[in-house]
Amino acid sequence: MILSVDDGKINQVLNNLIGNAIKYSYPESKITIRVFKEDAQVVTQVIDEGQGIPEKEIEGLFNPFKRASVQPTSGETSHGLGLAIVKKIIEGHNGRVGVTSKSGKGSVFYFTLPIG
Ligand SMILES: Nc1ncnc2c1ncn2[C@@H]1O[C@H](COP(=O)(O)OP(=O)(O)OP(=O)(O)O)[C@@H](O)[C@H]1O
Ligand SMILES: [Mg+2]
Numbered sequence: 001m002i003l004s005v006d007d008g009k010i011n012q013v014l015n016n017l018i019g020n021a022i023k024y025s026y027p028e029s030k031i032t033i034r035v036f037k038e039d040a041q042v043v044t045q046v047i048d049e050g051q052g053i054p055e056k057e058i059e060g061l062f063n064p065f066k067r068a069s070v071q072p073t074s075g076e077t078s079h080g081l082g083l084a085i086v087k088k089i090i091e092g093h094n095g096r097v098g099v100t101s102k103s104g105k106g107s108v109f110y111f112t113l114p115i116g
Helices: 007-023 082-092
Strands: 031-038 041-048 097-102 106-114
Touching (some): 007 082, 007 106, 082 106
Antiparallel strands (some): 031 041, 097 106
């Protein structure tokens, strides 16, 4: 299986998503990374058990400077740029990004990368 990627940029994507999972969760909560193949794509999920995101705030979350009402749990800064960068990098690799989330239950952020 061959994935043609810019590894520095995919590293940045993982940093942003795992960074968010930590930043918007309470200390000691679990974060899971799942990577699996689905058809001709590799899917990577970053799953947290943090605050989750209210349903009506999810639209446009990957747009620059868009922030939800969810606040960092340890006073970290928040510019609303990380997810916009994730989207730009992944779409530059012909992949897709997305999120499913439930307020108070946690979030699953994912991206796909085409194989070959
Ligand atoms: N794992 C998560 N759990 C809950 N809310 C999240 C999570 N990830 C992102 N968010 C919400 O989405 C918003 C946008 O995230 P994004 O990473 O683009 O910006 P940021 O974390 O605020 O700032 P930056 O990444 O630029 O430092 C955040 O402000 C936060 O409200
Ligand atoms: Mg961020």
